[in-house]
Amino acid sequence: MPELPEVETIRRQIEPEVVGRTIVGARILDERWTRPLPPAPIAGRLVGREIVAVGRRGKYLLVGLDDGSTLLMHLRMTGNLLLAERGEARRFGGERLYESSIEPKYLKAELELDDGRLLRFTDPRRFGHASLLGPGELDSYLDARIGIEPLGDELTPELIGRIAEGRTAPLKSFLLDQKGIAGIGNIYADEALFRAELHPLSPAGSMRPEHWEALREGIVEALEEGLRNGGASIDDYRDSRGEQGSMQDEFLVHTRAGEECPRCGGRINRIVVGGRSTYFCPGCQVRLRRRRRPKRRTRR
Numbered sequence: 001m002p003e004l005p006e007v008e009t010i011r012r013q014i015e016p017e018v019v020g021r022t023i024v025g026a027r028i029l030d031e032r033w034t035r036p037l038p039p040a041p042i043a044g045r046l047v048g049r050e051i052v053a054v055g056r057r058g059k060y061l062l063v064g065l066d067d068g069s070t071l072l073m074h075l076r077m078t079g080n081l082l083l084a085e086r087g088e089a090r091r092f093g094g095e096r097l098y099e100s101s102i103e104p105k106y107l108k109a110e111l112e113l114d115d116g117r118l119l120r121f122t123d124p125r126r127f128g129h130a131s132l133l134g135p136g137e138l139d140s141y142l143d144a145r146i147g148i149e150p151l152g153d154e155l156t157p158e159l160i161g162r163i164a165e166g167r168t169a170p171l172k173s174f175l176l177d178q179k180g181i182a183g184i185g186n187i188y189a190d191e192a193l194f195r196a197e198l199h200p201l202s203p204a205g206s207m208r209p210e211h212w213e214a215l216r217e218g219i220v221e222a223l224e225e226g227l228r229n230g231g232a233s234i235d236d237y238r239d240s241r242g243e244q245g246s247m248q249d250e251f252l253v254h255t256r257a258g259e260e261c262p263r264c265g266g267r268i269n270r271i272v273v274g275g276r277s278t279y280f281c282p283g284c285q286v287r288l289r290r291r292r293r294p295k296r297r298t299r300r
Ligand SMILES: [Zn+2]
Pocket: 261, 262, 263, 264, 265, 266, 281, 282, 283, 284, 285
């Protein structure tokens, strides 16, 4: 499932290619892509618009249009956003073919640009989604769904402490909650907690200030490593050129059950937390205990 580094990799690739281009055709082939709204009016509103920006918040890709509206896309489980030459599967700037061709049934939407290229949203599992937000609607849409952007000045140790205060949820679940810190999924949560030397089952509210700092550093380092490697391709993720990322080769713990811990030499374990496979080293990731409130004296 694409997380912040995967979505940001796509954003960085696409932005210089599509900003300034006009959408001259829009085909939405799966009505689920725009649900609950029907696709035809949305396609109609896209045609003729110039792309003025390509942004990202959390795992959302944001294509800004010249009338102030935003085409917001979420890749969910298996979505990909590809920039292709018209009439061929060949990717721009690359040498290899994108799996020779896209399965037609996986193509959910296709935007034709005025230079002849196609921006294609493909998705085998069909959970990927798009919304066309009118001028002024973006902030409230995002504020209702996601929290702090982790790469930037906003995320401070103190803020992590404030978000975590009183939370009994395990740290793994805490990191996956998009309303707290946005953009972290299963891969980067494991990698961040390993770097922070924190056990994934530690209650979030049990962190002390030194742990807030360690967690902030762990999150930033894990996400930046993902970005440096063009994201992780352990399943369907491909970048906008149809190429795999290489972060999966750099995982310190994720998917490495039974292997040696790169820090202490212990064995990496796999457990399930909140229904998600979770990898960690029991030797060097500290399990914090829930902080007990002082006991009230009971009256007789
Ligand atoms: Zn270890």
